[in-house]
Amino acid sequence: MSTPAPPTPLPRSRGVGESLSNVEILSGYLALLVRSVRAAFAYRANTVMSFMTGVFTASIIWMVWWRVYEQGKPVGAPPRELLFPYLILAFCLNYAFTVNSEFRVAQRIRMGLIATDLLKPLDFQGMQLAQSLSDFVFNATLASLVFMGSSAFMGRALAPASPSALAFFAVGMVLGFLIQFGVVFLFVQGIFYTLNNYGIQVARGALHATFSGLSAPLSMFPASLRLVGAFLPFQYVIYKPVLLYQGQLVGAEAWRTLGEQALWAAGLILTGRWIFIRIVRSLEVQGG
């Protein structure tokens, strides 16, 4: 091998041992978010297929409800003018909140790629949040198409109950996203033990589908299920934010809902963090 001429020595990026400032760390997460959104556009056919499948499945549920209401309003059910906007909003929120963390992290754990994530100067949970936010940005864009399309048909029925209801909903949606992220991140920890996302994803998906109010408002559920749901975070992801939008939770009740959401979000995220720190200490990166 030929010996190259000695190159000019250069200054380093920064002094050895120096840390990043908070602003620098935040800009790192933002950069990751932007690149992740960019990556989400990579699979056009997959995006179209999963979106169409989502819309198709939701349409079936709406058609079933339509048929039920044709026979007359079920006892205890909300009026049709509230139910169908509820179902559309629930679909849109659910679609926007769909994050791929379980699949993404499982792949990286199985292939040992998690090692490269842990060697970044950013926090792993923070990077997962940035990537989940990118999922949200991408999916919310698609969900908004459904919302706008439905608004064209349903008009004012899909409008927020009032400007304050819209404001409560906006905050509730942000907190709902954080709860969803917290739940998913918590379940992701299980993948470090199971080394496979399937069981974890199915379990979390079943709980979410049942208790988030995706297919029907929780007020229509049997009392026993409502009781169980009250102790779980899922209703704060979809059910409660939609009620805020529709003006069914106002004043003190709305504030209380936001408070409960904030507590759930903080609790879940901090618990996930606490568990993750312990898991990393006993981590075994797969492969040599």
Added chain:
Amino acid sequence: MTFMNGPALDVRDLAKSYRRRKRTAGLWGGVKGFFSDDTEEVPAVKGLTFSIQRGERVGLIGENGAGKSTTLKMLTGILMPTRGNLTVLGRIPWKERRQLALDMGVVFGQRPQLLWDIPVRETFSLLKTMYRIPDSVFEITYGEAVRRLDLEPLLGTPVRQLSLGQRMRCDLAASLLHAPAVVFLDEPTIGLDVSVKEQVREYILDMHQRFKTTLLITTHDLKDITEVCERLLVLDQGSLLFDGSLREFEREFARERRLVAELKNPITPEEAGRLGTEAARLGGNLVVAEGRRVVLEFSNEAETPAVTQALLQAVPVVDFSLEKTDIERIVARLYRNQATHRPGLGKQP
């Protein structure tokens, strides 16, 4: 110890054991394993002690399963040791991994750090922001990587469309963009063709010269060691077998030399017999006697002029050369005969 002083890596009695579920073979073994929680402790690294000064270029070699990757994972902070102490640039890796990441570059030959679905250029730009690399440094590290590793045609290509060699070159560039003080390279040339390997080694050396980077390379390709490193650590079953310079390693383990000769005429059985006897008398062996080619192997203790003279007297020679045992042969023999060699091997701190 501060970040600015002391060795780049300081390792004391470092050990790591894994807990593994006991499994038995076959379908029934699989069923039993599903219901059983029986585990066993498997030691991977057993009490390593060494230190590496700033700016040193060190190779870490050993057979498969010797504990190289486990050691590297502990040094980078992604594995917590079972026992012992280690610091990298004065920091404890598993406790201060994120802070250390700013001063550390890591290439895992089989684990790309590039984002799979976006063009290479985008990952580089992401890393620039993530590591807060100043423009003045980025211009050099990025520019040099593009120039020396021929990355220009690859920059616009999504990583998933790159070949292994292309991806490795990009990955190496990505790991060095922030001009880290310490770089860990885990099989950086695995699966690459000869010319790309050369490119990669030259680039590593170039970056070392520019930034006085401390390098620790694990590899199975000993050319990575001979061309890049000045010091060698040899691991065997989790223990340090040798720690010293390449020269020391050769001096200690290259126990024989070879005299390779081209003859004027094809060698006859009588000549071969005579030469073999004479070689044995001088403490050597006739290892090849085919056609016009003859190879004599003899120990370092034997006198070269005497062996050469014996050869010249036995057969008419057109040309000859004296060869030292190359490092690849030494290491191969070392791996084969670990048990025999272990007691007397190398110096250990």
